[in-house]
Amino acid sequence: MMMEATDQKLADQAKAGNGTAFATLLARHYDRIFALAFRMSSARAEAEDLTQDICAALPSKLMRFDGQSRFSTWLYRVVVNAAHDRRRRQASHTKAAEGWGDWEVARQAANAETAERIDWLTRAMRALPDDLRDTLALVLDDMTHADVGEVLEVSEGTVSWRISEAKKRLKELKEKEENA
Amino acid sequence: MSDDLDLDDLKAAMTAATPTSDAARKAENLALAQKNFEDLQGSRDGVRLNSDAPKRGLFRGVIDMLRTFPAKATLTATTALVAVGLVVYLPDLSRTPDIDGLLSGTPDTVVVDTEEALASEAELRREILSKQRSNYAEAPVATLSAPQAGSSADFARPAPAPEPTYLHEGTNTEAYPEADRNPLKVTAEDPVSTFSIDVDTASYGILRNSIMNGYLPNPDAVRIEELVNYFPYDYAAPGADGAPFATHVTTFQTPWNADTQIVHIGLQGQVPAIEDRPPLNLVFLIDTSGSMSAPNKLPLLKQSFALMLSELRPEDSVAIVTYAGSAGQVLEATPASDRATILAALNNLDAGGSTAGQAGLRQAYAVAEAMSEDGEVSRVLLATDGDFNVGLSDPDALKDFIADKRDSGTYLSVLGFGRGNLDDATMQALAQNGNGQAAYIDTLNEAQKVLVDQLTGALFPIANDVKIQVEFNPAAVAEYRLIGYETRILNREDFNNDKVDAGEIGAGHSVTALYEITPVGSPARLTDPLRYDTASEIGSASGEIGFLKLRYKQPGETVSQLIETPIETSSEPNGDMRFAAAIAGFGQLLSDGRYLGDWSWGDAIALANRARGEDAFGYRAEAVQLMRLAESLAAQD
Numbered sequence: 001m002m003m004e005a006t007d008q009k010l011a012d013q014a015k016a017g018n019g020t021a022f023a024t025l026l027a028r029h030y031d032r033i034f035a036l037a038f039r040m041s042s043a044r045a046e047a048e049d050l051t052q053d054i055c056a057a058l059p060s061k062l063m064r065f066d067g068q069s070r071f072s073t074w075l076y077r078v079v080v081n082a083a084h085d086r087r088r089r090q091a092s093h094t095k096a097a098e099g100w101g102d103w104e105v106a107r108q109a110a111n112a113e114t115a116e117r118i119d120w121l122t123r124a125m126r127a128l129p130d131d132l133r134d135t136l137a138l139v140l141d142d143m144t145h146a147d148v149g150e151v152l153e154v155s156e157g158t159v160s161w162r163i164s165e166a167k168k169r170l171k172e173l174k175e176k177e178e179n180a
Numbered sequence: 181m182s183d184d185l186d187l188d189d190l191k192a193a194m195t196a197a198t199p200t201s202d203a204a205r206k207a208e209n210l211a212l213a214q215k216n217f218e219d220l221q222g223s224r225d226g227v228r229l230n231s232d233a234p235k236r237g238l239f240r241g242v243i244d245m246l247r248t249f250p251a252k253a254t255l256t257a258t259t260a261l262v263a264v265g266l267v268v269y270l271p272d273l274s275r276t277p278d279i280d281g282l283l284s285g286t287p288d289t290v291v292v293d294t295e296e297a298l299a300s301e302a303e304l305r306r307e308i309l310s311k312q313r314s315n316y317a318e319a320p321v322a323t324l325s326a327p328q329a330g331s332s333a334d335f336a337r338p339a340p341a342p343e344p345t346y347l348h349e350g351t352n353t354e355a356y357p358e359a360d361r362n363p364l365k366v367t368a369e370d371p372v373s374t375f376s377i378d379v380d381t382a383s384y385g386i387l388r389n390s391i392m393n394g395y396l397p398n399p400d401a402v403r404i405e406e407l408v409n410y411f412p413y414d415y416a417a418p419g420a421d422g423a424p425f426a427t428h429v430t431t432f433q434t435p436w437n438a439d440t441q442i443v444h445i446g447l448q449g450q451v452p453a454i455e456d457r458p459p460l461n462l463v464f465l466i467d468t469s470g471s472m473s474a475p476n477k478l479p480l481l482k483q484s485f486a487l488m489l490s491e492l493r494p495e496d497s498v499a500i501v502t503y504a505g506s507a508g509q510v511l512e513a514t515p516a517s518d519r520a521t522i523l524a525a526l527n528n529l530d531a532g533g534s535t536a537g538q539a540g541l542r543q544a545y546a547v548a549e550a551m552s553e554d555g556e557v558s559r560v561l562l563a564t565d566g567d568f569n570v571g572l573s574d575p576d577a578l579k580d581f582i583a584d585k586r587d588s589g590t591y592l593s594v595l596g597f598g599r600g601n602l603d604d605a606t607m608q609a610l611a612q613n614g615n616g617q618a619a620y621i622d623t624l625n626e627a628q629k630v631l632v633d634q635l636t637g638a639l640f641p642i643a644n645d646v647k648i649q650v651e652f653n654p655a656a657v658a659e660y661r662l663i664g665y666e667t668r669i670l671n672r673e674d675f676n677n678d679k680v681d682a683g684e685i686g687a688g689h690s691v692t693a694l695y696e697i698t699p700v701g702s703p704a705r706l707t708d709p710l711r712y713d714t715a716s717e718i719g720s721a722s723g724e725i726g727f728l729k730l731r732y733k734q735p736g737e738t739v740s741q742l743i744e745t746p747i748e749t750s751s752e753p754n755g756d757m758r759f760a761a762a763i764a765g766f767g768q769l770l771s772d773g774r775y776l777g778d779w780s781w782g783d784a785i786a787l788a789n790r791a792r793g794e795d796a797f798g799y800r801a802e803a804v805q806l807m808r809l810a811e812s813l814a815a816q817d
Contacts, residue, residue: 005395013394014217020393022217023474023598026210034201039194048205055209059217121193139187140194167187 007071014062026058029072032141033079039137040083042126054082069150076143076151080134087130124173128166135162207470214474361772362662362669366707367654374675376668376682377447377646377691378403380611381630382596384410385620387770388802391809392622397770404664404767405693411763411799413690413756415448424642425449425685427745429728432753434696435761435787436779439704443650443660443695443747444757445728449642451688457640460496460559461513461551465544467564468502468529476622477598481563482526484595484627489523491632492516499547500525503540513551541581548590557640559591562610565598582613583681589736591641591684595630596620608667613681633797643732645682645740648693649675650747652726658705659698661775663764675731678740685732692760696775697725724748759791759800766807769814781811 005024013021033054038047058078065074125133138148145159152159365373383406390397418426428446435442464485472478492498494517500510511525544560552558582592592614594607611618619630647670652660662669674680685691698705726747731740753761765784768776785807792800 009395017221018393019214019218019221019474020389020476023210023214026213030206030210031201034206035198038198044199048202051201052205052209052212055213056216058213059220063220121190122197136190140191142191163187167190170190 008067011062011065011067011071015065022059022062025071026055029075030055032072033075036076036079036137036141037083039125039140040080040134041086042122042133046086050079050083050086053086054079057082073147073150076138076141076147080138080151083134084130120174120177121170124170127173128169132162132166132169135159136166139163204470211470211473360666362664362666364659364661364706364775366659367652367657368710371654372649372651372672373660373662373695374647374649374670374672375662375665375693376670377648377685377693378405378665378668378683379409379685379689379691380406380608380618381410382594382607382618382620383407385596385622385626388806389620389622391806391813394813396810396813399771402767402771403667404764404771405668406664407767408664408692408694408760408763409690411759411803412797413446413448413692413760414793415446415690415756417448418450423741423743424732424734425646427728427730427743429745429747429750430753430757431697431725431747431750432757432761435758435783436765436776437696437704439702440696440698441749442753442757442761443697443726444753444760445648445650445693445695446757447646447685447691447730449685449687449689449691457687459556460492460640461548461556462492462496462498463544463548463551463558463560464498464500465540465560465562466500466502466510466529467540467562469565471565472597474598477565478529480621480624480627481595481597482529483624484621484631485526485563486523487624487627488631489516489519497551498522499551500529501540501544501547502529503543509543509547513547545585545588545590549588552589557591558589559593559616560614561593561595563595563597564607565596579609579613582610586614586681592616594618597622612667612683616684617686629797629799640687641684641735642687643685644735645678645680646685646691646730646732647675647680647682649729649731650695650726651729652697653724654700656700656725656749657697658700658702658709659707661696663694663696664767665693675729678731678733678738694760694764699725755791755793759788759793762788762791763803766803766810770810781807781814785811 005021007025007028010021010025010028014025030051034047034051037050037054038044041047041050061078065071069077125136128136134152135148138151139145139159143151145156145163148159149156380403383401383403386401387397387407390401415428416426418424426448428444428448430444430446431441432444433442434440466478466481468478472481489498494515496516497513498511498516499513500522502508502510510529511522514521514525516522541560541562544562548558548560585592592610593616594611594614596607596618597620607618610616619626621627621630649672668683670680670682683691724746728745728747730743732743733740762784765776765779765787769781769784773779785804788800788804788807792804795801
């Protein structure tokens with residue numbers, strides 16, 4: 001009875017034109033949007049820009065939120081789709097993560113970001129193919145495989161397969177590095 | 181990380197590796213989203229203020245719409261759109277203000293059932309929106325594919341069926357002080373209760389804003405003493421000489437429990453002759469970070485300060501310091517008589533950049549110290565949405581800074597604006613440590629109350645470090661419970677320690693504190709008496725149920741004065757007392773109703789209604805409206 005307003009309720013009010021509800025809703029989820037944007041792009045500057053794109057487009061997107069999925073699931077899908085969109089526009093970036101041979105390219109990009117501490121996992125994520133990286137990013141965000149499947153529009157089994165594949169690759173990478 | 185790459189380890193590593201979003205970018209992005217949101221609403225007001233804030237005009241809205249169109253659109257095309265757009269637009273728009281008026285709850289409007297109002301409002305808005313959309317579609321330009329309302333690039337695909345197993349905890353960036361509700365105390369074990377007074381009202385403002393927007397407030401945001409102290413009470417003022425405030429103690433039957441008693445403690449500050457007040461130095465410290473650009477923030481703030489300006493005297497002076505990224509003094513100390521200069525400086529303020537709360541505070545204190553001469557009162561009025569996210573964001577460090585400055589004789593009051601971002605915990609900590617008041621301003625009416633009607637109280641302290649200590653007589657009182665004041669509890673030994681800071685009373689302020697006590701032998705007693713009880717031999721049934729002690733310091737002094745009064749079982753409560761009890765009950769319904777039994781919203785409303793009294797400003801009528809709205813909202817959840 002004493003719960004805060006639910007996302008669903010705020011979303012309905014925002015759709016109806018309530019600016020305060022919209023502000024509350026976005027403020028509540030902003031950090032999560034940014035975190036997912038970061039995990040999907042593995043670069044801070046990229047994540048900031050992606051978050052900006054999402055914020056700019058969110059008001060008009062929200063008008064089409066139909067309440068069929070939970071708000072958070074819907075929002076994740078918005079983030080994932082925005083990230084894909086952005087990748088398409090930056091073909092070069094997409095290619096960088098296509099195969100193992102590009103590991104060096106990604107590594108150099110990481111070194112270029114001198115201002116930030118880039119840890120192993122972030123670099124390794126960057127080396128993963130897009131589909132594996134996206135799936136891993138969502139699962140690491142405390143989502144169930146079923147939820148991730150809903151966001152990415154693939155089956156739950158596919159999600160599970162991708163996760164084991166991603167883990168395998170990360171492990172290979174780690175061994176490669178340790179032996180190097 | 182282990183060899184087999186455990187997913188939990190990965191998760192932890194990922195969490196550690198994910199940076200926090202850049203505060204400046206966050207503020208910008210949030211502001212951008214809000215702007216786009218409001219643009220999308222066309223010319224309808226983004227926020228419901230029951231103020232006379234300038235409404236965005238119809239043409240302005242259309243122009244905003246046009247501005248979002250790509251330059252490719254030809255002149256003919258856009259003109260055609262205006263023509264078609266306006267014709268259908270007008271009748272719909274003329275209807276929305278009525279709904280807004282109803283919802284914003286100005287005192288002269290009738291209370292409507294929220295659910296109904298919200299639903300009909302939502303319906304109306306949807307109708308308008310779909311009209312807007314169809315306008316775009318019907319406009320001849322639509323075929324040119326150039327004009328797009330906002331961004332129509334659709335990332336979101338249609339949603340598959342819902343899958344409700346995964347529960348998502350929403351994280352709101354609003355922060356409230358964490359304090360457990362005061363527990364029931366057994367008099368025999370713990371007969372002494374000590375706390376600092378609190379004249380803040382921010383909690384009531386936040387509560388009202390939440391309820392008006394159709395949701396119940398976060399229980400942590402409900403500080404019952406601030407709800408009770410929001411209302412002016414007509415307690416008798418102190419005599420011409422002696423203490424700066426009068427103390428009134430009354431006991432009466434608890435509204436929600438016939439077998440317990442309320443001990444009502446009312447303090448009334450003296451009202452010095454207004455003409456005799458010393459000149460006042462005010463430093464407006466204004467947050468102009470990007471997050472302040474919403475209409476209920478910086479624009480409302482400007483209006484509020486302009487209102488207050490008319491209450492100042494020619495010999496008072498005003499300076500303005502802003503903070504956003506870098507702190508800057510926008511207006512040097514200017515006599516209040518020079519209204520034109522001050523208003524011009526206020527109007528030039530613009531929101532942008534990130535917030536560096538502490539740098540701004542430093543500069544504001546420096547300005548205030550430079551302005552003050554002997555016998556003058558200096559106060560920094562910090563106006564913010566509570567975002568202190570650059571530099572020192574740790575409330576404790578900020579607190580220490582303010583506490584250091586407090587002794588220089590400069591007071592600090594904090595005015596909160598807007599929602600979504602409000603850092604209530606920091607605001608409270610600042611005002612508490614700056615010997616000031618924290619108020620939350622959501623409408624121009626509230627600005628009128630805080631800054632105009634109660635200007636003297638808000639700005640002229642008459643007693644500092646006011647502490648209350650009550651010792652209950654175990655022979656008469658079995659159990660007691662302090663209602664509210666959770667964030668103000670002091671240790672028993674702090675009462676006599678003049679180094680321990682406490683709240684201030686301003687000129688004309690009244691402060692109310694309520695205890696619920698269970699008399700010995702009452703069937704309402706919640707704990708069993710001890711078999712090997714020795715307390716009954718210590719206390720004597722002298723007719724006193726307790727003993728009230730108050731300590732305060734005259735402004736500028738370091739040694740406290742003591743006032744003592746026995747508490748005796750007494751009389752009939754007057755309307756003020758019953759109203760205070762109704763508000764305390766309301767606060768408990770919103771936060772933790774475990775002691776209320778089956779006392780309901782309806783009982784609270786009935787009690788408050790009967791005790792409304794004269795209510796010259798309409799505050800109590802508004803409270804009753806809020807209770808009714810809260811009742812409907814609670815029934816929904």
